[in-house]
Amino acid sequence: MWWPAALAAAVALCLGVPALVAGGSSSSASVTAAPATDSPEAGFARDMATHHQQAIDLSFIVRDRTDNAEVRNLAFDVINTQANQRGMMMGWLDQWGLTQNSAAKPMAWMKMDYQAHDGSLMPGMATNAQIDQLKQLSGTAAEVFYLQLMIEHHKGGVGMAQGYVDLAKNPSEKRLAQSMVTAQxxxxxxxxxxxxTRGAKSLS
Structure with a gap:
């Protein structure tokens, strides 16, 4: 895990997790109801954290397979941005007293029945075979395949983030999801x- 649980929780709390709502004075406060484990809030946090982890893994692979500064800078940005966001989402789950994993199928909170296959648990995720292929490539070939995989990965991520925006009840989590839609x-x-510029096209 990229962030120790306590640190992730602290980061998420600082960024607006609504654990407490101030009352009429500093001496009174009421605890807001935490999202249920089967809520869109919990489902999105868990599923997007898993989705992000694969993007981080793919980016570490290509970082070591090419010397191209442009691609390495992109990979570095993906690693840092998505590791930070993943820590925030894990922190929210911890703050809500919920587990980081669930027996529910991925995307169930979106009423989506995605058929997981070969390690691709959600839309846009690369398969194990594709990851193994990336590990065997180098130079321009690695750059092209990484970009192709990440475009598909981002398309899946945007779809999931927008799906949560449409269902959101937590303002902080909604803002994060909307920022993912825009940035990705x-x-x-x-x-x-x-x-x-490399004479290639996306996979779809």
């Missing part, structure tokens, strides 16, 4: 342009 949509265009 922009990065999809960036990566599409990076592919074009």
């Amino acid at each position: 949509s922009s990065e999809i265009q960036l990566m599409t342009d990076m592919l074009a």
Whole structure:
């Protein structure tokens, strides 16, 4: 795990997890109801954390498979941004007193029945075979395949984040999800342009 649980919880709390709502004076406060374990709030936090972890893993792989500064900088940004966001989501779950894993199928909170296969648990996630393939490539070939995988990954991430925005009841989590939609949509265009300069296209 990228963030110790206590640190992740502290970061999430500082960023607006509504554990307490101040009352009429500093001497009174009421505890807000934590989301249920099967709520969109909990489901999105768990599923997006899993989704983010694979993006981080893919980015570490390509970082070691190419010397291209542009791609390495992109990978570094993905690693840092998504590790930070993942820590926030794990912190929320900890603050709510919920487990980081659930017996529910991924995306169940969106009423989606995605058929997981070969390690691809949610839309956009790479399969184990694709990850193994990336590990065997180097140079431009690794750059192209990484960009192709990350475009698909971001498309899945944007769909999930927008799905939560449409259902959200937690303002802080909704803001994070909306920021993912905006940032990852922009990065999809960036990566599409990076592919074009390498004479390649996205997978879909």
